[in-house]
Amino acid sequence: MTGIIGFGGYVPRARLSRRAIYEANSWFAPNLKGRAGGHRAMANWDEDPITMVVAAARDCLGEGDDRSHVEALYFASTTAPFADRLNAGVVAAALTLNESVEAYDAGGTRRAGLGIVNQALARVRGGGGPSLALASDLRKARMASPAEMEQGEAGAAILLGRDNVLAEHLASASVTVDFVDHFRQSGVEFDYNWEERWVRDEGVAKIVPRAVKAVLERAGLEASAVDYFIFPTTLARMDAQIAKSCGIAAEAVLSSLHDRIGDTCTAHALLLLAQVLETARPGATILVVEFGNGAEALLFRVTEAINSFNPRRGVSGWLDRGREELNYTKLLAFRGLIEIEKGMRGEQDKKTALSTLYRHRSAILGLVGGKCEVTGSVHFPPSRFSYDQQKPLLDTQRPYKMAEKKAQVLSWSAEKLSFYLAPPHHYGQLDFEGGGRVLMEFTDVQSGDVDTGTEMEMTFRIKDRDQLRDFTRYFWKAMPVAVGA
Structure with a gap:
C-alpha cells in the first residue's frame, strides 16, 4: 500500500483585511467593493516560499531530530526565490536532512503541487523510501487589482510512503491542455489574467470534469462515493458547479478557505488536503483536483492509521494563530512595491x-550547534574549542540540533x-x-x-x-x- 504517511501546513500569522485594501484603493477602483469581505494571509517581510515550506515540513515531520527516513524532497512553486539555485536544497539543509537526499524543484503551473505528489508516489512505488512533497507561493499583484484581493500565502507538506499509510492512493489522472487563463513571462513581476467568464465556461467547466471522470474510472468508483471534494478556485461557486456536473454530492464540497486566507496557488490543494486529513474518518474517500494548463486529479481513501497521526500544529492550528492586519501599506512595503526610506x-x-x-x-x-561530550554544555556557533569550568577543551563538541x-x-x-x-x-x-x-x-x-x-x-x-x-x-x-x- 502506498499513500500519505504524514501531512502538515503553514499559514503566516498576519491576515490582511480585504476591507483595508478596498478602502485604500476605492478612489481608483470602487468596483473592488464586492470583493472586500474577509481576509487574506499575508507573509511577513522575512518570509518567502522557501521559509513557508520549511515551516510546513516541520509541521509534518514533528519535533524529532532524526529525519534520516526522508529520502526525497520535491518543492513546487511558481515564485521560487532562485531561478538558478536549487531551492529544494536550501529547504533540505534547513530541515537537516541527510545530504544523500534527492531534492528537486518544480513549477510552471499551479497544479505543480499535485504533480510532485504524483512524482513522489511513483518514486515510492519504485522502491524508494519516504518522499516529501512541498508547495508554496508568494505572488505579487498590482495595486487595486482583483488579484491583490484574492491572493494569499501559505505552505503545505505531504509525506508519501508505504508504511503506516494514513490515506491510500487509489488513482491519479492528468489532462494537459495549453489553455491560458493567466500567464507570467520570465522576468516579469505580475500575472496577466484573461477574462473570467471565458476561463470559467471554456476552461474550468470543460477541462476539470475530464480529469475527474478519468480518475474515478481508474479507481473503479462512482462519483457518489466521494466523501470529500477539494477543488481550489477563486471563481464563485465553481467548485459546487463542477461537483454537480460530475455527480459528486453537494455536501462533499469542502470550503476553499478563501474568506480566511485567499488563494495560495501551488500550495492550496495540498493545504486543504492536509486540513481535511486532520478530521477525516477512516474509510472516507478524498478527491483532490487542481486546474492549470489542464487539470490534475488524485484520489485517496483514509485508513484506520489516520487516528495515530497528528501534525505538530496542523493547518487548523495555524489558522487559529492569525492576527488581523489593517495596514495596507505593509503589504506594499513587504513586497517591494513601494520604496521605504532606509536612512x-x-x-x-x-x-x-x-x-x-x-x-x-x-x-x-x-x-546546528555543538555539544561537548565531556561536560555536556551546548555552544552556538559550534567550534573546535569549548570553555567549561575554567578549562579549555579541544575537539570535544559533537553536532547538536x-x-x-x-x-x-x-x-x-x-x-x-x-x-x-x-x-x-x-x-x-x-x-x-x-x-x-x-x-x-x-x-x-x-x-x-x-x-x-x-x-x-x-x-x-x-x-x-x-x-x-x-x-x-x-x-x-x-x-x-x-x-x-
Whole structure:
C-alpha cells in the first residue's frame, strides 16, 4: 500500500483585511467593493516560499531530530526565490536532512503541487523510501487589482510512503491542455489574467470534469462515493458547479478557505488536503483536483492509521494563530512595491561570502550547534574549542540540533534606531532547553508580545537581502510559542 504517511501546513500569522485594501484603493477602483469581505494571509517581510515550506515540513515531520527516513524532497512553486539555485536544497539543509537526499524543484503551473505528489508516489512505488512533497507561493499583484484581493500565502507538506499509510492512493489522472487563463513571462513581476467568464465556461467547466471522470474510472468508483471534494478556485461557486456536473454530492464540497486566507496557488490543494486529513474518518474517500494548463486529479481513501497521526500544529492550528492586519501599506512595503526610506543605517553592504556560507551551512541553515561530550554544555556557533569550568577543551563538541528546542527569553530589546522593515526591531538573549545561550532576532511580534521568561520557538526566515547582487540570506529567528493561541 502506498499513500500519505504524514501531512502538515503553514499559514503566516498576519491576515490582511480585504476591507483595508478596498478602502485604500476605492478612489481608483470602487468596483473592488464586492470583493472586500474577509481576509487574506499575508507573509511577513522575512518570509518567502522557501521559509513557508520549511515551516510546513516541520509541521509534518514533528519535533524529532532524526529525519534520516526522508529520502526525497520535491518543492513546487511558481515564485521560487532562485531561478538558478536549487531551492529544494536550501529547504533540505534547513530541515537537516541527510545530504544523500534527492531534492528537486518544480513549477510552471499551479497544479505543480499535485504533480510532485504524483512524482513522489511513483518514486515510492519504485522502491524508494519516504518522499516529501512541498508547495508554496508568494505572488505579487498590482495595486487595486482583483488579484491583490484574492491572493494569499501559505505552505503545505505531504509525506508519501508505504508504511503506516494514513490515506491510500487509489488513482491519479492528468489532462494537459495549453489553455491560458493567466500567464507570467520570465522576468516579469505580475500575472496577466484573461477574462473570467471565458476561463470559467471554456476552461474550468470543460477541462476539470475530464480529469475527474478519468480518475474515478481508474479507481473503479462512482462519483457518489466521494466523501470529500477539494477543488481550489477563486471563481464563485465553481467548485459546487463542477461537483454537480460530475455527480459528486453537494455536501462533499469542502470550503476553499478563501474568506480566511485567499488563494495560495501551488500550495492550496495540498493545504486543504492536509486540513481535511486532520478530521477525516477512516474509510472516507478524498478527491483532490487542481486546474492549470489542464487539470490534475488524485484520489485517496483514509485508513484506520489516520487516528495515530497528528501534525505538530496542523493547518487548523495555524489558522487559529492569525492576527488581523489593517495596514495596507505593509503589504506594499513587504513586497517591494513601494520604496521605504532606509536612512543611513540601512545603507550597509550585505554581500554574502558564499565560501563561508558553505563551510558553516549546518549552523546557518540548520541551526546546528555543538555539544561537548565531556561536560555536556551546548555552544552556538559550534567550534573546535569549548570553555567549561575554567578549562579549555579541544575537539570535544559533537553536532547538536537546536531548531526543535524551545527557549526562554533571558533579556531583550525593542528599538527603532537601526533600519528594520517591521519596527520596532526585537531581539534578545535566549536560553535553550537542554543548554545553550544565543543572541537571536525575534519575528512575528508586536510591542508587548515578549518579556523576560517568554517561551519561544524557532522559525526559519530571511535574515536579509543583498539588493546589489540579488541574493537572499536565511537564518533562524525566534517567535513566541503562545502568539495568537
